[in-house]
Amino acid sequence: MASKVGSSPTIVDVAEQAGVSIKTVSRVLNKEAGVQDKTREQVLKVVAELKYRPKLAARSMGGGRSFLIGLLYYDPSAAFVGGVQQGATLRCRESGYHLVVESLHNDAPDIYNQVDRMVSALRPDGMILTPPLCDNPKVLQALRDNETPFVLLSPGQEPADQFSVRMDDELAAEEVTNLLISLGHERIGFIRGAPDQAASELRYRGFVRAMQAHDLTVEESLVWEGDFTFPSGVEGAHKLLSRSVRPTAVFASNDDMALGVLAAAQRLGLNVPADLSIAGFDDSSAASLVWPPLTTVRQPTHEMASVAVEMLITAKGNDAEAATPQSSHRVLPHQLLVRDSSRALHPSAHPHPAPKKV
Amino acid sequence: MASKVGSSPTIVDVAEQAGVSIKTVSRVLNKEAGVQDKTREQVLKVVAELKYRPKLAARSMGGGRSFLIGLLYYDPSAAFVGGVQQGATLRCRESGYHLVVESLHNDAPDIYNQVDRMVSALRPDGMILTPPLCDNPKVLQALRDNETPFVLLSPGQEPADQFSVRMDDELAAEEVTNLLISLGHERIGFIRGAPDQAASELRYRGFVRAMQAHDLTVEESLVWEGDFTFPSGVEGAHKLLSRSVRPTAVFASNDDMALGVLAAAQRLGLNVPADLSIAGFDDSSAASLVWPPLTTVRQPTHEMASVAVEMLITAKGNDAEAATPQSSHRVLPHQLLVRDSSRALHPSAHPHPAPKKV
């Protein structure tokens, strides 16, 4: 009755209607302790009646928080980024936060200014950085200069005074390689990722570790440096498959390149997996949209994003109390997905170890 | 010298340093007319020196705008959404806006409250809705109740008092069908999209229109209802290809389903495109990551998003002046991408019309 029609209600409207001060309304809404049950109920009743919702901008002006988390990414089409975004939006919603997305070219000369401009105006409570941006010194510096907390996702380095979340790329690559070896493959081709991405080296190391553990030689001629794109997978496949003695399996550092290998193999008339086993990395949507579906590694992208958001919200909360520079490094479990693109080299000699199908 | 170290400068700092009022600083920053050149230069100089950046939250409190645009989507993995997001972030940056993303389940029973809660707290200057959310009455109602402007992307309906941007799905589907017919195909299978998406019906109509224009019958047994997912493409392919007289071409309403057809065909030992031509719709990244690459339609997702953002920014700007309920419906051009998954049925009899390759 008393509320002005047209404009949405404010904290003052609620306070008047409930017969309390705006401070008390604020206390109830922020779930602060020390409010009489009866008062609390009365306030909540009026809040519901008026459909009152505190505006983010006003909360941001008064308090120190913007309730905004930023996600900085480079390649929006990457399966990794898609998973991270999905996980982050869901986690944000649980806590009344919102996710702001920004895409940047990692090699843009003015990237410092781009990040600086964005952060200094938006004032997010925290930023989530995906590769390769999380390893870009200019980006990190712009964030520090603006005193904006950030979490690195799968970074190449894990400096002591920072937050990061990742999976064990090296271990996962080792597992994939072990799978191929257990299927009887000994001549295994490997396609590396982009040189500027930390995961490229880690996955290669895992491959080498598994090979050496089985006394298999890593032939230089069977390792090709790609850049995580489909075309580089096609090119790598042509190189590797043109060797006098062809590899019987190819492990590509990500699914896009593995799909390139698959396409090249099919074009060359090879039957996958009968003539060639293929494995990728990422569990991109396309990995299960081809025939045969790709053996690959599912990265815990949702979980990584969820943990990252939580770190940022918590850090902001503790900020007021303790000025202790915090840090945390989390490593989340991945999952090996064995699908039809990999098969035993000699079914009779090397029985398939009944892998879990997905 | 005079600026307090630690906290970032405010409009007051700039005004003092420049020897003008904060109102004048505000005028310069907002590019309002009626400021002496000399004064303007002086202000800009101090702004640069202090690296002053107006905070969004404060601008939002004072004025009516939040400089936030929301993007509401259902399936984040969809190529359509990815393209829209990329186009929207870039266009937002040009105007100092930021893109907030939220994913929703279209069939969530409390979807009204989800949208209401988000919008009433965030107060974005506008929202962009992707299918099928743009056709969900509850979502639209929640937006109207909060007086939040919105643009519908490829909606099923185009009510007079709303903003929308789309491409001509029916025409594009007609063009794809015409291509297949020009290649000599007469028995063409069609896989429909999800029943709750407007594009499904439009694309089917385009298919029918092209067939009828060439006096070809649309056999019911050659039309399968899918749901835009890969598995439904696989299932549809098995049904269509099990007919006594097989179709020589299959047109799927989107790429995911076309990839399902491709996978199924390859599994059945059919050679694509020699034994079967396939066409899709979307130009998803996977469409060019398979062999053979898919003939498909590139939707102008970037451009659609860019136009949508512009509509919202403009609408908000005019809002103060004229209270005239505006509306606008834009139709953007698409592109037919002819790739190797489609081929002439009888190369000698029907010479390939030298289509543009991509």
Place this chain on the structure above:
DNA sequence: CTGAAAGCGCTTACAG
């Protein structure tokens, strides 16, 4: 357990 006051950093009328 509750409240009155000040302040966050801008913009919008309103003057001159």
Place this chain on the structure above:
DNA sequence: CTGAAAGCGCTTACAG
């Protein structure tokens, strides 16, 4: 062409 004042809707100290 420029400015002093009020206000946007919250929160943070500070009292009692």
